[in-house]
Amino acid sequence: MNYRHAFHAGNHADVLKHVVLLALCDALTAKPAPCFVLDTHAGRGLYKLDGESAQKTGEAQDGIARLVAEGPRDPALQRYLNAVRACRQQHGAQSYPGSPWLLAHALREQDRIAACELLPEEATVLSDTFARDPRVAVHQRDGYAAIKAMLPPKHGATRFARGLVLIDPPYEAQLDEFDIAIKALREGLARWPQGMFALWYPIKQGRALQAFQRKAAAIEAKSALVLELLVRPDDSPLRMNGSGMLILNAPWQFDVAMRPAMAALQAALGESGAASRVAWLRPPA
Numbered sequence: 001m002n003y004r005h006a007f008h009a010g011n012h013a014d015v016l017k018h019v020v021l022l023a024l025c026d027a028l029t030a031k032p033a034p035c036f037v038l039d040t041h042a043g044r045g046l047y048k049l050d051g052e053s054a055q056k057t058g059e060a061q062d063g064i065a066r067l068v069a070e071g072p073r074d075p076a077l078q079r080y081l082n083a084v085r086a087c088r089q090q091h092g093a094q095s096y097p098g099s100p101w102l103l104a105h106a107l108r109e110q111d112r113i114a115a116c117e118l119l120p121e122e123a124t125v126l127s128d129t130f131a132r133d134p135r136v137a138v139h140q141r142d143g144y145a146a147i148k149a150m151l152p153p154k155h156g157a158t159r160f161a162r163g164l165v166l167i168d169p170p171y172e173a174q175l176d177e178f179d180i181a182i183k184a185l186r187e188g189l190a191r192w193p194q195g196m197f198a199l200w201y202p203i204k205q206g207r208a209l210q211a212f213q214r215k216a217a218a219i220e221a222k223s224a225l226v227l228e229l230l231v232r233p234d235d236s237p238l239r240m241n242g243s244g245m246l247i248l249n250a251p252w253q254f255d256v257a258m259r260p261a262m263a264a265l266q267a268a269l270g271e272s273g274a275a276s277r278v279a280w281l282r283p284p285a
Contacts (some may be wrong), residue, residue: 009047010060010096012269013243015067016229017168017200018102019080019261020245024164024198025106026079027251034110036153036163037103040143040184041170042115044125045100046091062231063269064096070268076261077268099166100126104136111135112155116143143167144184151191161194168200178212182219185248189221196249197221203242205234213246217281221248224282225255229265233273246281255280 008014028035049060064084067077083105087097097105100115107113113136117123123140130136139146153160165188171177181199188197203209216224230242247254255278262276270276 008059009098010049010064012059012063012229012231013200013202013240014096015063015080015269016227016243016265017245018083018097018099019076019265020198020227020247020258021099021102021166022079022083022106023076023254023258023261024196024247024251025103027254028162028164028196029106029108029111031162033162034112034158034160035107036111036155036160037107037113038146038150038153038163038165039099039103039113039115039168040146040166041168042100042117042122042126042138042143043098043168044117044122045098045115045129046087046125047096047098048092048094049096050094060096067265067268072264072268074261074264076258077264099168100130100136103166104130104133107135109135112153112158112160113137114139114146114150114153116141116146118142143169144180147184147188148191151188151195153192163192164196164198165192166198166200171202175208175212178209178215182212182215185216185219189219189248193221194249196247196251198248199246201244201246202240203228203230203234203244204237204240206230208237209244213281216246216248219248219282221282223250223280223284224248225250226277226279226281227258227262228275228277229262229269230273230275231266231269232271242275244277250284252284 228244
C-alpha cells in the first residue's frame, strides 16, 4: 500500500509528519549558520484536495480539515496551520503543501534543499513548482541512493555542518521497507554524523514495529526519539491506524517541546481509543 502522494494528502499521517518537520526546521534556523535539507521521497510538493485522487479517499477530512476546524492553540500546531494558510493564499483554498513546499516556506535564503522524486510525472510537477527558487534543487532519482551521493552536503564552497534528512518512503515493500530504511539511516549517519535524520513510518499494529525500533535504537547516533500518533486503536492490520516519526540526533529538548503538540494532535484528530507517544529509544548522552 502506497501511503504517499495525492490519495493521502492532508490525512492524519501528513499532519503529524508536517508538524514535526516544521518544528525541526525551526530548530535548525534558530542559529544563523546555513543548513541543508535532503528530502528523499519528495512527491510533487503541492497538492489539490479537490482533485480526483484526493477526493477518492477523502482522508483530508479527518486530517487537515478537522485540525483547521478545531483550531488548536498549541504553538507547534499553530505554526503548521499558519504554513497551510500561507500555501492556500498563494495557490488557492484547496491547496495542500507537501514537504518540499513546507521546507521552502520555513527555511532561509542561505539554506539549501535537495528534493528527490523517482516518478517522472511527480518530479516534473516538483521541478515546475520550484523553477524560480534557487534554494531548491530537484533531482529525479532514487532517494535512498541520494543519501549515498549527496552526503555530506556541500554547495559550491559551502560545506554544511547542520541540516536534516527527511525519509518518507511509500512503504510499497510493507515491513521490508523498515530494513531498507534502517540501512539508509546507518549509511547517512556514517557520511554525515552531525546531521539530523527523520524517518516517517505507518502504524497498523504497534507490535509489528518492535523489531524495527530495536534496530533503530542500536544505530550509532547521539539519540533516537520516536513520536507516534494513533488516531484509533491499533487492532486492525488492514488499515493505517496511526503513524510515527523516528528522529535521530534530535534537537536539544525536542521531546519536551513536542509532548504538548502530540497531546493536542491526539485530542483534535483522535477517535475513541486514540493515543500518542513521545519516547527515547536511545536517550541523549
